[in-house]
Amino acid sequence: MSETTDVGPMAEPTKRSRLEAISATNFRKLMPLLVIVYVISFIDRTNIGMAKEALEVDIGLSAAAYGLGAGLFFAFYALLEIPSNLIMHKVGARFWIARIMITWGIISMAMAIVWNETSFYVLRILLGAAEAGLYPGMILYITYWFPRAHRARAIGIFLLGVSLANVIGAPLGGLLLGLDGMGGLHGWQWMFIIEGLPAVLLAFVVWFWLPDKPHQAKWLTAEDKALLDQQLAAEDDGAASQSHGFKALIPVAKDKIIWLVIAIYFTHQVAVYSLSYFLPSMIRNFDDGMSNLTVGLITAIPWIAAAVGSSTLPRFGTTLRLQKMLVSGGLFSVAVGLVVAATSNNNLVLAVLGFAFAAFWFFVIQSVLFTFPGRRLSGAATAAGIAMVNMFGLLGGFLGPTIMGSLETSTGNPLAGLWFIVVLTVIGSALAWGLKGARQRATYQAETVSVS
The missing domain is CATH 1.20.1250.20 (MFS general substrate transporter like domains)
Known part of the structure; x- marks a missing residue:
């Protein structure tokens, strides 16, 4: 007998309360990790804001060149967003999100070697390409786990990652810039290296912890999985x-x-x-x-x-x-x-x-x-x-x-x-x-x- 027949007929209030309990469990198990991933990604894409003046002095980067390099991230991020999301849907969220994190972490650390405007542009382009699809991929992943009635809260908490990234990232960047001269490196070089490393390390946490779909979740019972699958399938009927x-x-x-x-x-x-x-x-x-x-x-x-x-x-x-x-x-x-x-x-x-x-x-x-x-x-x-x-x-x-x-x-x-x-x-x-x-x-x- 398949899992989807295990739950049997269920009164609507009971079904609703069980779905709320399942969503609450999924929220506790998944959302902290997803928020942390987004916080790190946002820190790594915007930390050049703290390094702007230092880059102007050390590599001669003008304000105009800085603005263009900051923006180039989004041009290539946007162009590759839809293809990246299609790949994730095909190969699974766990593998693809981990891949995104490793590549963006390495490229973010490589920002420590920029030496002129051209190298700054190239690495910003590569960072945008590496991170492409992360945000819509996360939103798509949330739809795999939460019925429509519970998605708004999950997405709202996920978006808090932007604010948290700036609250954490700006003071952290200021502290790391204070490492100027240690080991013969500039403070902004230490900032890029240290802030890029967590993405690579956390990718392995994502790989070992993040299930692709609810049927892989060890914290859900067979009945919970069946009920959630039924609800998500029912909501998708209109799309079929x-x-x-x-x-x-x-x-x-x-x-x-x-x-x-x-x-x-x-x-x-x-x-x-x-x-x-x-x-x-x-x-x-x-x-x-x-x-x-x-x-x-x-x-x-x-x-x-x-x-x-x-x-x-x-x-x-x-x-x-x-x-x-x-x-x-x-x-x-x-x-x-x-x-x-x-x-x-x-x-x-x-x-x-x-x-x-x-x-x-x-x-x-x-x-x-x-x-x-x-x-x-x-x-x-x-x-x-x-x-x-x-x-x-x-x-x-x-x-x-x-x-x-x-x-x-x-x-x-x-x-x-x-x-x-x-x-x-x-x-x-x-x-x-x-x-x-x-x-x-x-x-x-x-x-x-x-x-x-």
């Missing part, structure tokens, strides 16, 4: 008749609201990654005599605010109107916070308050925006819509740091690029009022039939 593969992109591409979500998310990602890469240098601009550790500790403050925002406000987006208010009001608030920082007139406390107010809204906006593909689409088109929003949004991670670096080089003012972000976020705030909920069912069915 829909288009698959690249055909699923057709209804996505025809949906004007999805393109609107992409445009809004693009403005959001410009703001997030511009601050991720340039906040340490903007903080240092207020006092050149600040130690690296002090810069790191101050840099962590806005990201603590971001963690508070992401863990408190998204749950209030229960209706379409409230979600539009959170996205539009959030982006406008980001603009207000950055205006405060840009006009702080060398008042560090006021600037940090402005940065913190802006960062508070970052992951509130992101959590709400990613509900719209599910509102508008169904079946395989939902997955394609999420991937498309994320891929185009990552291009904001390329454009933001690139323009920030160019504006700093041309003006000599590290805060000059904030006005570019302010304009974009105000535009995004206005666009958010055009968001709409579910499409007419007949229209969606007609499009999915046409591509099936």
Whole structure:
């Protein structure tokens, strides 16, 4: 007898409570490791922010070259994102995530040998290619383990990894930069080596601990596995008749609201990654005599605010109107916070308050925006819509740091690029009022039939 017949008929309240218990168990067993992996990945992709000034002095890296190199990571990350996810689906999460971690860890450590702008560009490109698919792969992995009713919490906690990475990474980077001269190496070289090593070591933990699917989980009983499989299969029934593969992109591409979500998310990602890469240098601009550790500790403050925002406000987006208010009001608030920082007139406390107010809204906006593909689409088109929003949004991670670096080089003012972000976020705030909920069912069915 197969496992799926072991559970037998079950009353709906009992089934729901058991699924909640299973999800709670899976949450405890899986989410801490997934969050740690994402924290390490984000530290390794953004730690150049702490090394910016040292690289300018030691290898002659200009602010414009730094911004371009920071952005090149996202260009190649985005291009390889979908192929990487398809490979993971085929070979299994445990192997593919471990592979991603080993390659990105080695390349991150290799950043210690950069000697000019070209080598900086090449290694940033390779790092983006190595890490490609990690974020959407993790989101896909979560869908293997959690029914729809429990995914939002898991994804929300997973996104906290971004804030935690900045809270931990900035002070840690400041401490490691203090190793300057030890063993004949610069402090930034020690930072890249030491911060890249955990990814390689943790890859082996992922390989030995992370099951590909629930049927491999030693902590679940046979009945638990069967019930979870039944629930996930039932939720996928609607997708079975829909288009698959690249055909699923057709209804996505025809949906004007999805393109609107992409445009809004693009403005959001410009703001997030511009601050991720340039906040340490903007903080240092207020006092050149600040130690690296002090810069790191101050840099962590806005990201603590971001963690508070992401863990408190998204749950209030229960209706379409409230979600539009959170996205539009959030982006406008980001603009207000950055205006405060840009006009702080060398008042560090006021600037940090402005940065913190802006960062508070970052992951509130992101959590709400990613509900719209599910509102508008169904079946395989939902997955394609999420991937498309994320891929185009990552291009904001390329454009933001690139323009920030160019504006700093041309003006000599590290805060000059904030006005570019302010304009974009105000535009995004206005666009958010055009968001709409579910499409007419007949229209969606007609499009999915046409591509099936």
